Amino acid sequence: MAEGLIANRLALIGIGLIGSSIARAARERGLVREIVVQTRSPATLERAKELGLGDHYTLDMAEAAKDADVVIASVPVGASEEVAKAIAPALKAGAIVSDVGSVKMSVVRQMAPHLPSSVHFVPAHPIAGTEHSGPDAGLADLYVNRWCILTPLPDTDPAAVEKLSALWRGMGANVETMTPEHHDLVLAITSHVPHLIAYNIVGTAQHLGEVTKSEVIQYSAGGFRDFTRIAASDPTMWRDIFLHNKDAVLEMLGRFSEDLTALQRMIRYGDGNGLFDLFTRTRAIRRSIIDKGQDAPEADFGRHKIAAKAET
Numbered sequence: 001m002a003e004g005l006i007a008n009r010l011a012l013i014g015i016g017l018i019g020s021s022i023a024r025a026a027r028e029r030g031l032v033r034e035i036v037v038q039t040r041s042p043a044t045l046e047r048a049k050e051l052g053l054g055d056h057y058t059l060d061m062a063e064a065a066k067d068a069d070v071v072i073a074s075v076p077v078g079a080s081e082e083v084a085k086a087i088a089p090a091l092k093a094g095a096i097v098s099d100v101g102s103v104k105m106s107v108v109r110q111m112a113p114h115l116p117s118s119v120h121f122v123p124a125h126p127i128a129g130t131e132h133s134g135p136d137a138g139l140a141d142l143y144v145n146r147w148c149i150l151t152p153l154p155d156t157d158p159a160a161v162e163k164l165s166a167l168w169r170g171m172g173a174n175v176e177t178m179t180p181e182h183h184d185l186v187l188a189i190t191s192h193v194p195h196l197i198a199y200n201i202v203g204t205a206q207h208l209g210e211v212t213k214s215e216v217i218q219y220s221a222g223g224f225r226d227f228t229r230i231a232a233s234d235p236t237m238w239r240d241i242f243l244h245n246k247d248a249v250l251e252m253l254g255r256f257s258e259d260l261t262a263l264q265r266m267i268r269y270g271d272g273n274g275l276f277d278l279f280t281r282t283r284a285i286r287r288s289i290i291d292k293g294q295d296a297p298e299a300d301f302g303r304h305k306i307a308a309k310a311e312t
């Protein structure tokens with residue numbers, strides 16, 4: 001295989017923000033020889049063709065998976081089982097099957113039982129995205145210097161894990177491996193709960209606007225705007241994330257609510273020192289995240305801290 005080439009045929013099931021970013025990055029960096037694009041709507045498939053995202057196009061998942069060395073599902077996590085069932089009969093022996101879902105335990109549960117033992121299943125999650133969706137939203141450099149977490153099962157062939165890692169590294173990502181359980185706990189606090197809070201505060205502001213007939217939304221200042229960018233994210237994707245990472249999200253939300261109540265008390269009882277101390281600590285943490293570069297390889301996922309806390 002030519003230098004830089006990781007696979008001959010890459011099949012992309014789903015060609016939205018994440019799938020089309022993979023297509024663009026893999027093509028631009030010469031990581032695969034051919035790309036097969038699958039999506040369920042003829043209009044999106046036509047758009048993918050216009051954008052030149054692949055070499056072959058189909059609406060049929062099994063047709064796409066046939067003869068592929070690597071198949072990556074980039075669909076809402078709730079559709080994972082449907083994908084596994086559809087592609088399973090068409091997969092060639094030795095193929096790598098992966099995904100990009102924001103939740104990992106549920107994806108493993110949905111997909112693993114349907115995949116033949118002759119293929120290698122290596123679930124993955126690039127920690128990179130935007131609030132936009134669809135094939136036009138993809139970016140060739142979306143994964144550069146971002147983390148991609150792989151959650152292989154204990155009996156997964158290390159060579160397959162290494163091949164998928166090489167593909168993600170080839171797209172510019174830093175690759176980390178962890179268990180699906182640990183992934184779901186970490187992402188609940190770093191990604192899922194923040195999205196829930198953003199969705200919620202926009203809802204609260206809108207409700208307030210309706211009740212008082214004031215202009216809450218119209219005059220929302222920089223803080224609200226910065227804080228709520230992610231509330232514009234895709235409703236299907238986020239509905240599925242919350243339904244499929246229920247336990248970890250509820251665990252982190254419980255902790256968040258307790259901390260919020262503590263803040264509420266400080267305000268109620270005029271505990272200025274308490275507020276000042278907390279804001280001083282959080283400012284230092286937030287600044288260190290920016291200084292380190294959130295996605296730099298040295299950054300720590302805080303996994304030990306979170307795991308230790310969750311076990312208490």
Ligand SMILES: NC(=O)c1ccc[n+]([C@@H]2O[C@H](COP(=O)([O-])OP(=O)(O)OC[C@H]3O[C@@H](n4cnc5c(N)ncnc54)[C@H](O)[C@@H]3O)[C@@H](O)[C@H]2O)c1
Pocket residue numbers: 013014015016017018019038039040041044074075076077079082100101102103125126127128129130131132133134135234237241
């Ligand atoms: N958007 C992000 O920031 C981000 C980041 C990392 C991972 N992810 C994960 O990537 C996956 C795809 O997200 P995206 O942002 O590319 O979404 P998207 O909406 O841009 O694209 C979704 C694709 O999946 C297809 N699809 C939707 N429902 C389907 C179904 N029921 N059956 C088959 N195909 C279906 C759509 O036709 C489209 O091709 C999700 O699992 C999400 O959790 C998203």
Ligand SMILES: O=C(O)C(=O)C[C@]1(C(=O)O)C=C[C@@H](O)C=C1
Pocket residue numbers: 101102126127128129130131190191192230233
């Ligand atoms: O930047 C954004 O818009 C994102 O929400 C990206 C983000 C995140 O929370 O960091 C969202 C979901 C993914 O699973 C991975 C990345």
